[in-house]
Amino acid sequence: MAASAARQAADGRDEGHGEGDDAPGAAAPTAGAPPVAGPREAPVADPLVEYLLRLGDDRLVLGHRMSEWCGHGPILEEDIAMSNIALDLIGHASMLLGLAGEVEGDGRDADALAYFRDGVQYRNALMLELPNGDFGFTMVRQFLFDAWSVPCMDALSRCGEPRLAAIAAKILKEDTYHLRHSSEWVVRLGDGTAESHARAQASLDELWRYTGELFDRDAVDEAVAARHGIVVDHGALAAQWRALVTDVAQRATLTLPADGPMRRGGRKGRHTEALGHMLATMQSVARAHPGATW
Amino acid sequence: MDAADGALRPDDGQWPLWEVFTQGAHGEPFEHAGSVHAPDAELALQNARDVYTRRGEAVNLWVVPSHAIVASAPGDAGPFFDPGNDKPYRHPQFYKVPRGVRVF
Numbered sequence: 125m126a127a128s129a130a131r132q133a134a135d136g137r138d139e140g141h142g143e144g145d146d147a148p149g150a151a152a153p154t155a156g157a158p159p160v161a162g163p164r165e166a167p168v169a170d171p172l173v174e175y176l177l178r179l180g181d182d183r184l185v186l187g188h189r190m191s192e193w194c195g196h197g198p199i200l201e202e203d204i205a206m207s208n209i210a211l212d213l214i215g216h217a218s219m220l221l222g223l224a225g226e227v228e229g230d231g232r233d234a235d236a237l238a239y240f241r242d243g244v245q246y247r248n249a250l251m252l253e254l255p256n257g258d259f260g261f262t263m264v265r266q267f268l269f270d271a272w273s274v275p276c277m278d279a280l281s282r283c284g285e286p287r288l289a290a291i292a293a294k295i296l297k298e299d300t301y302h303l304r305h306s307s308e309w310v311v312r313l314g315d316g317t318a319e320s321h322a323r324a325q326a327s328l329d330e331l332w333r334y335t336g337e338l339f340d341r342d343a344v345d346e347a348v349a350a351r352h353g354i355v356v357d358h359g360a361l362a363a364q365w366r367a368l369v370t371d372v373a374q375r376a377t378l379t380l381p382a383d384g385p386m387r388r389g390g391r392k393g394r395h396t397e398a399l400g401h402m403l404a405t406m407q408s409v410a411r412a413h414p415g416a417t418w
Numbered sequence: 419m420d421a422a423d424g425a426l427r428p429d430d431g432q433w434p435l436w437e438v439f440t441q442g443a444h445g446e447p448f449e450h451a452g453s454v455h456a457p458d459a460e461l462a463l464q465n466a467r468d469v470y471t472r473r474g475e476a477v478n479l480w481v482v483p484s485h486a487i488v489a490s491a492p493g494d495a496g497p498f499f500d501p502g503n504d505k506p507y508r509h510p511q512f513y514k515v516p517r518g519v520r521v522f
Binding site: 304 | 455456457461464467468
């Protein structure tokens with residue numbers, strides 16, 4: 125712990141923050157500068173914060189991945205559509221991470237959480253940080269996420285935490301559109317040419333092992349259900365997702381892979397190698413000029 | 419070569435073209451906003467929503483295959499639209515409108 129705090133002070137990133145960082149768990153803001161880097165291995169004391177980080181990080185990471193298509197879409201209309209989706213997702217992340225920072229009460233806002241946490245502190249599901257691959261991979265991954273997100277946000281819009289419920293209701297409208305967009309593309313790619321079908325099927329086969337993580341339930345879920353009334357019936361959620369995915373796969377003439385061992389670890393900060401590279405790009409400007417405004 | 423909706427596929431290798439009309443507020447006339455390419459009606463609607471309603475410009479949307487629109491030719495402008503300024507008897511301008519009658 126002490127070694128990492130010393131490294132943090134020595135790399136020159138935190139102007140004025142270096143001296144205060146000897147105690148683990150202490151973020152020492154200099155007067156006037158926004159507190160930015162939390163300690164690297166601080167245990168998360170509040171399950172609600174952890175829960176909100178999971179939801180927010182999902183969307184921040186997926187939103188960034190989607191934004192990588194900007195300027196590279198297969199046709200102009202689709203380039204704009206994917207950029208719109210990316211903006212929506214980042215907007216959702218902003219709301220969720222903002223609430224997380226508010227609940228945490230340490231003065232970290234959405235920007236501080238987005239730009240000054242390292243990969244090990246990110247709590248997104250692994251499926252969302254995977255590189256975009258081809259258009260089919262992006263659309264299948266988006267569809268698998270949207271099919272989970274819509275019933276999940278629908279349940280959360282009725283949960284016992286009023287601020288989260290309000291955010292979830294807002295997110296639900298945009299997610300409903302995303303689901304329509306991604307499901308229509310999966311159908312057209314699957315039930316398309318031989319090449320699009322083969323690529324879509326290969327993407328589905330590769331992504332399937334990442335879908336189990338979306339439905340995991342652990343101590344954090346139990347805690348927010350008990351303490352904050354945030355109750356999501358994971359069994360019902362999985363059934364709704366399964367029904368949606370089966371229906372679309374059938375219309376797309378795609379075969380659902382058999383369930384096998386699932387990749388997990390994102391919820392505990394154990395990520396694939398892809399996340400580090402992505403964050404390095406995403407965070408580079410903010411870290412080079414902490415506290416900058418324009 | 420005809421597509422499923424009867425559209426003649428253009429030779430430039432693009433998807434069929436659709437004209438987009440947006441309604442700014444309920445009750446307002448639909449206005450032509452531009453065009454999008456799309457392979458079918460559902461994606462045309464989505465593409466139009468993504469391209470032409472990004473900044474809250476619409477509450478309602480129509481998309482029409484471009485080939486379905488019958489338009490007047492520029493050469494018709496004279497015979498069709500010449501307002502006939504030299505034909506005052508074609509316009510109802512000789513009535514005195516009583517006060518209190520709303521003129522649209």
